[in-house]
Amino acid sequence: MSPRLVPAEDDPIGRRRAAPLRITVDGEPLTGVAGQTIAGVLLAAGRRAWRRGPSGAPRGVFCGIGVCFDCVVTVNGERDVRACRRRARDGDVVATQSREAGR
Amino acid sequence: MSADARRHVVVVGAGPAGLAAASAALRAGARVTLLDAAERPGGQYHRTPPEEFAAAHPERLHRGWRTFDRVRRHVLTHPRCAWWPESAVWALERPDPGEERPPRVHVVRGPADGAGRRRHVLDPDALVLAPGAHDRVLPFPGWDLPGVYTAGAAQALAKGERLVVGDQVVIAGSGPFLLPVAESLLEAGSRVVEVLEANPAGTVLRGWGRRPWELASYTGKLAELAEYAALLARHRVPYRCGRAVVEARGDGRVEEVVTARLRPDWSVVPGSERTVPVDAVCVSHGFTPQLELPVAAGCALRRPDPASPAEAFVEVDGDQRTTSPGVYAAGEITGIAGAPAARTEGLIAGWAAGGGAPDAPELVPLRRRRDRDRAFAERLAAAHPVGAAWHGWLRPDTVVCRCEGTAYGALRRAAGEPAGSSARAVKLTTRAGLGPCQARVCGPTVARLLAAGGTPEAAAAEGLPSATPHHRPLAQPVRLGELARRPHTEQEREH
Amino acid sequence: MRGPRVAVLGAGIVGAACARELARAGLPVTVLERGGPAAATTAHGEGNVLVSDKGPGPELALARLSLALWPRILDEIAERRPETARAVEWDPKGGIVVAATDEGARELERFAAGQRAAGVTAEPLDASGLADAEPHLTRDVAAAVHYPQDAQVQPAAAAAALLADALDAGAELRTRCEVLGPVTRSGRLAAVRTSQGTVEADAFVNAAGPWSGGLAARLGAPVDVRPRRGEVLVTAPLPPTVFHKVYDADYVGAVGSDAEDLRASAVVEATRAGTVLIGSSRRRVGFDDRLRPEVLSVIAAKALRLFPCLDGVPVMRAYGGFRPYVPDHLPIIGPDPRLPGLWHATGHEGAGIGLAPGTARLLADLLLGRTPPLDPAPFRADRPAALGDPSPTGGAA
Numbered sequence: 001m002s003p004r005l006v007p008a009e010d011d012p013i014g015r016r017r018a019a020p021l022r023i024t025v026d027g028e029p030l031t032g033v034a035g036q037t038i039a040g041v042l043l044a045a046g047r048r049a050w051r052r053g054p055s056g057a058p059r060g061v062f063c064g065i066g067v068c069f070d071c072v073v074t075v076n077g078e079r080d081v082r083a084c085r086r087r088a089r090d091g092d093v094v095a096t097q098s099r100e101a102g103r
Numbered sequence: 104m105s106a107d108a109r110r111h112v113v114v115v116g117a118g119p120a121g122l123a124a125a126s127a128a129l130r131a132g133a134r135v136t137l138l139d140a141a142e143r144p145g146g147q148y149h150r151t152p153p154e155e156f157a158a159a160h161p162e163r164l165h166r167g168w169r170t171f172d173r174v175r176r177h178v179l180t181h182p183r184c185a186w187w188p189e190s191a192v193w194a195l196e197r198p199d200p201g202e203e204r205p206p207r208v209h210v211v212r213g214p215a216d217g218a219g220r221r222r223h224v225l226d227p228d229a230l231v232l233a234p235g236a237h238d239r240v241l242p243f244p245g246w247d248l249p250g251v252y253t254a255g256a257a258q259a260l261a262k263g264e265r266l267v268v269g270d271q272v273v274i275a276g277s278g279p280f281l282l283p284v285a286e287s288l289l290e291a292g293s294r295v296v297e298v299l300e301a302n303p304a305g306t307v308l309r310g311w312g313r314r315p316w317e318l319a320s321y322t323g324k325l326a327e328l329a330e331y332a333a334l335l336a337r338h339r340v341p342y343r344c345g346r347a348v349v350e351a352r353g354d355g356r357v358e359e360v361v362t363a364r365l366r367p368d369w370s371v372v373p374g375s376e377r378t379v380p381v382d383a384v385c386v387s388h389g390f391t392p393q394l395e396l397p398v399a400a401g402c403a404l405r406r407p408d409p410a411s412p413a414e415a416f417v418e419v420d421g422d423q424r425t426t427s428p429g430v431y432a433a434g435e436i437t438g439i440a441g442a443p444a445a446r447t448e449g450l451i452a453g454w455a456a457g458g459g460a461p462d463a464p465e466l467v468p469l470r471r472r473r474d475r476d477r478a479f480a481e482r483l484a485a486a487h488p489v490g491a492a493w494h495g496w497l498r499p500d501t502v503v504c505r506c507e508g509t510a511y512g513a514l515r516r517a518a519g520e521p522a523g524s525s526a527r528a529v530k531l532t533t534r535a536g537l538g539p540c541q542a543r544v545c546g547p548t549v550a551r552l553l554a555a556g557g558t559p560e561a562a563a564a565e566g567l568p569s570a571t572p573h574h575r576p577l578a579q580p581v582r583l584g585e586l587a588r589r590p591h592t593e594q595e596r597e598h
Numbered sequence: 599m600r601g602p603r604v605a606v607l608g609a610g611i612v613g614a615a616c617a618r619e620l621a622r623a624g625l626p627v628t629v630l631e632r633g634g635p636a637a638a639t640t641a642h643g644e645g646n647v648l649v650s651d652k653g654p655g656p657e658l659a660l661a662r663l664s665l666a667l668w669p670r671i672l673d674e675i676a677e678r679r680p681e682t683a684r685a686v687e688w689d690p691k692g693g694i695v696v697a698a699t700d701e702g703a704r705e706l707e708r709f710a711a712g713q714r715a716a717g718v719t720a721e722p723l724d725a726s727g728l729a730d731a732e733p734h735l736t737r738d739v740a741a742a743v744h745y746p747q748d749a750q751v752q753p754a755a756a757a758a759a760l761l762a763d764a765l766d767a768g769a770e771l772r773t774r775c776e777v778l779g780p781v782t783r784s785g786r787l788a789a790v791r792t793s794q795g796t797v798e799a800d801a802f803v804n805a806a807g808p809w810s811g812g813l814a815a816r817l818g819a820p821v822d823v824r825p826r827r828g829e830v831l832v833t834a835p836l837p838p839t840v841f842h843k844v845y846d847a848d849y850v851g852a853v854g855s856d857a858e859d860l861r862a863s864a865v866v867e868a869t870r871a872g873t874v875l876i877g878s879s880r881r882r883v884g885f886d887d888r889l890r891p892e893v894l895s896v897i898a899a900k901a902l903r904l905f906p907c908l909d910g911v912p913v914m915r916a917y918g919g920f921r922p923y924v925p926d927h928l929p930i931i932g933p934d935p936r937l938p939g940l941w942h943a944t945g946h947e948g949a950g951i952g953l954a955p956g957t958a959r960l961l962a963d964l965l966l967g968r969t970p971p972l973d974p975a976p977f978r979a980d981r982p983a984a985l986g987d988p989s990p991t992g993g994a995a
Contacts, residue, residue, distance in 0.1 A: 057502075564638070
C-alpha cells in the first residue's frame with residue numbers, strides 16, 4: 001500500500017470533509033484537499049518519489065519538515081520549493097526537478 | 104521613529120520553548136515579535152492540522168494540549184505581541200565587537216520558499232533563539248530509497264496532514280521519541296510491525312535507572328512511558344532492544360528491511376540478520392539541534408562528548424543567557440530534553456530577555472524544574488547513546504550525503520589522503536555536505552566519521568572559524584532577487 | 599636527497615605548489631601547516647586561473663607562465679595519480695568580460711588591446727556571438743570580450759593534488775603545527791620553534807597567505823601582507839545556465855583599487871556540480887569574518903544586472919574568505935635580504951590559485967640558483983610596498 005489520508009469520517013479529531021483542490025504535476029492532474037502540502041498531495045496520490053538526485057536515484061519525502069531538501073519541486077515556475085512546507089493551492093502548476101547531468 | 108519605547112524582544116521559533124519565552128517576555132512588560140517559518144505556532148511538537156481541516160478535537164493528538172492552547176492564546180492575542188508566521192530568519196548580523204547588543208535579525212516573510220517574499224530587518228533589544236531540533240538519522244545501505252522516512256516525518260505527516268506513510272511500518276533507531284511516533288501511526292490506523300531500539304536493554308535500563316532516588320521526580324514521564332508500553336501491548340507491537348535496521352531494499356522504493364542484533368557498541372552480531380517486508384520505515388537516532396542561528400550570533404557551544412566534537416549545544420547560564428550579549432537560548436538547542444523542559448527554559452529565557460526582575464519569586468521553582476529537566480536530558484543521553492561502532496553496517500557504496508550522493512568509500516578515501524585530509528578539504532573534494540541541505544542531514548555524521556578516522560576538525564584561527572557542521576551563515580535559502588531588493592526596516596513597518 | 603633542506607610554512611595552494619616544485623627537484627622538504635591542508639583561503643576561493651583581469655606587466659607575465667604550467671603539472675600528476683588529477687576539475691571554460699556603458703566599452707576595448715599586445719588572446723564578441731556564448735546573459739551590453747585562455751579548477755582539490763605529488767616525491771607534511779618564533783644563528787634563520795618542537799632547515803618559505811604578514815613579523819622580518827575580505831554567494835544546483843566565467847568590466851578596477859570600503863563587481867560562473875558562484879566583493883576589514891547582508895545584497899544586485907534570469911534562483915550558501923593583499927597588488931616571491939634563510943611566496947590577493955605554479959617555479963629557480971623564466975625583480979621582498987613603506991618612492995620619510 002502507499003501513503004494515504006486518514007478518511008475524514010473516521011478521523012478522531014473530528015475533521016470536516018475539506019474542499020477538494022486540483023494541481024498538475026508535470027502536466028498530469030492530481031486531486032487533493034485544501035490544507036495539504038504539495039508533498040501531502042503527491043504522497044496521498046500514490047507518488048513516493050518525484051525528484052532524481054545527481055546519480056539518478058529517486059527522491060521524495062525524507063524529513064518532512066523542511067530540513068533535507070529531498071522533496072524540492074518547481075511550483076508555478078519557482079524552482080526549489082520544499083514540497084513538504086508549501087501549502088498546495090488550487091491550480092498550482094508543479095514540475096518535478098532532477099539533478100541528473102544534462103537535465 | 105518607534106512609538107513604543109518598551110523593550111523589544113524578538114523570539115525565533117514558536118514551538119514549546121519559543122511560545123513560553125514570548126509569553127514570559129510579555130509578562131515582563133516587553134514588546135514581542137514572535138517568528139516562525141511555519142504558518143501556525145506549535146513547532147514540531149504541537150504540529151496541528153491546517154485550518155481547512157476544521158478539526159473539532161485537535162487535542163486528541165497531543166500531550167499537554169491545554170497548556171499549549173492557553174499559552175498560544177495568551178501570546179497570539181496579546182496587544183504587545185506581533186506574530187509573524189511564514190517568516191524565515193536567513194541571517195543574523197553581529198554588531199561591532201564591544202557593542203553590547205544582540206545581532207540584527209534578517210527575515211524574509213511569505214509562503215515557504217516563495218520568490219516574492221518581503222525582506223525585513225529587526226533590531227531587537229534582546230533575542231531569544233528557540234529553533235528546536237530535527238531527527239538525526241545515521242546512514243545505512245538503502246536509506247535513501249523512497250519509503251524510508253525520518254521518524255519526525257511520519258509524525259509530522261500524521262499530525263499535520265492526517266497522512267499515514269504506510270501500512271506495514273518498522274520504526275527503528277534510538278531514543279524515547281520512537282514511541283510517540285508509533286503512537287501516531289497506530290492512532291492513524293497503520294500497522295506497526297515492530298519498534299527497534301538499537302541500544303541493548305542493559306544500556307537503556309542503566310541509563311534510565313541511574314541515581315534511582317531521583318526517579319521519583321519524573322512520575323509524569325514514567326507514566327507517559329507506561330502509556331506507550333500499554334499501547335504497544337494492546338496493538339501487539341513488539342519493542343525490541345539491541346536491534347536495528349541495517350539495510351533497506353527495494354526496486355525504486357523500500358520493500359523490505361534487514362534488521363540485525365547489535366552489541367552495546369552497535370557492532371552487528373553476525374548471523375542475526377532478519378528480513379522484514381515493509382512498505383515504509385521510520386528512523387531516528389536521536390536529534391540534531393538547529394545551531395546555525397546561535398553559531399551566527401556568535402554563541403559559544405558546549406560539547407558534552409569529547410569523542411564526537413560535532414555534537415554540540417548552546418552554552419547558557421542560569422537565566423538561559425548565551426555568551427553573546429543580549430542573546431538567550433531555550434529548548435533543544437541547549438540539550439535534548441523534550442517539550443516540558445523546553446517550555447521551562449523558554450519561560451526563564453523570556454522573562455530575562457524581557458527585562459523581568461532576576462529575583463522574581465516565581466523563578467525559583469522554574470529554575471528548579473529546569474535543573475531537574477537538564478538532569479533528565481543527561482539520563483536520556485546515557486540511556487540512548489550512539490554506539491561507536493555503528494558505521495560497521497556501512498558499505499563502500501552506501502550514500503552518506505543524500506544531496507550530492509557522496510558514498511562512504513569516497514569519504515574514507517579522501518580522508519585517508521594526507522594531502523587533503525582537513526575536514527574542509529574532504530568536504531570540498533567529495534562534496535559531502537555541499538548540497539541543498541547544507542549538511543543539515545549528513546554534517547554531524549561526516550564529522551563523526553572523520554573524527555573516528557583521525558581527521559581533526561581544522562583549528563580555529565583569526566578569521567578562520569573552525570569547520571563545525573553547523574556553520575551556515577545563510578541560515579535559510581534566499582532567492583537572489585529577494586537578496587537584491589532593499590529590506591523593510593522596523594521603523595517603516597510601524598509608520 | 600641532497601641540497602638545501604626546505605621548510606614550507608603553509609599548506610594552501612601556494613605552499614603546496616612550492617613544496618611540489620622543490621621536492622620534485624630532489625630537495626628534502628617539510629611542510630608545516632597550522633591547521634589542515636587547503637583549509638583557509640584556498641578553500642574559500644572560486645578557483646580562478648585567469649589572464650583576463652590582468653593588464654600588461656609582471657603579474658600578467660607570471661599568470662601566463664602559470665597558465666602554461668597548470669595543464670603540464672596536471673598531466674604529470676595524472677600519470678601517477680589519475681583519480682587525484684581528475685578531482686582537480688581543470689576546466690578551460692574561458693572568460694567573458696562585459697561592459698554596460700559606452701564609456702566602459704571604450705575602456706574595455708583599450709584594456710583588451712593592451713593585453714593582446716602582451717600575448718593574451720582577447721576576442722571581441724558582437725551581439726550574436728555573445729548571445730551564442732551566453733544565451734541567458736542580458737542583451738543590454740555595450741561591449742564584450744572573450745578570453746578563451748581563462749580556466750577554473752576546484753581549488754581545494756588542486757592544492758591537495760599538488761601536495762600529494764609533493765608527498766609522493768618525499769616531502770613531509772606536519773599538520774596542526776603552528777610556527778611560534780625564529781631561531782637565528784649568526785644573523786641567519788636556522789630553525790623555527792613550532793607547537794611540535796623546533797624544526798631546522800636551510801630555507802623557510804613563508805606561504806601563509808593572509809596570515810603571512812603576521813608570520814613574517816613573528817620571524818623578525820615583517821612584510822606588508824594584509825587580509826582583504828571577499829564574499830561569494832552559491833546558488834542551489836541549476837540546469838546549465840552560465841557557461842563561462844562572466845564578469846563586468848568593473849572587476850578589473852575593483853581588483854586594482856586601494857579602497858578600504860566595499861568594492862563589488864559581478865562575477866558569475868557555474869561549477870561542475872551545477873551551482874553558480876556569484877562574487878565578488880573586496881573590503882579591508884582586518885580579519886573580521888562577520889557576514890554583511892548589505893554586501894551580499896550589492897553582489898546580488900550586480901549579478902542580476904548581468905543575468906536577470908537568476909532572479910528566482912535560491913542562494914543556499916554565502917561564504918567569505920581573506921585574500922593576502924599587498925598594497926601594490928603584486929605577490930612577494932623570493933629571498934628576504936633582511937633575514938637570510940627566510941623566503942616569501944605570498945601576497946597573491948585573489949589570484950593565488952592561478953599564479954601558484956609560476957610562483958613555485960620562480961621560487962625554486964631562485965633557491966636553486968637556476969635562471970628563472972621571467973624577471974623576478976618586481977616581486978622582490980624588499981621593494982617598498984612589500985615592506986610597508988608608505989611613501990611612493992620608498993625613501994625615508
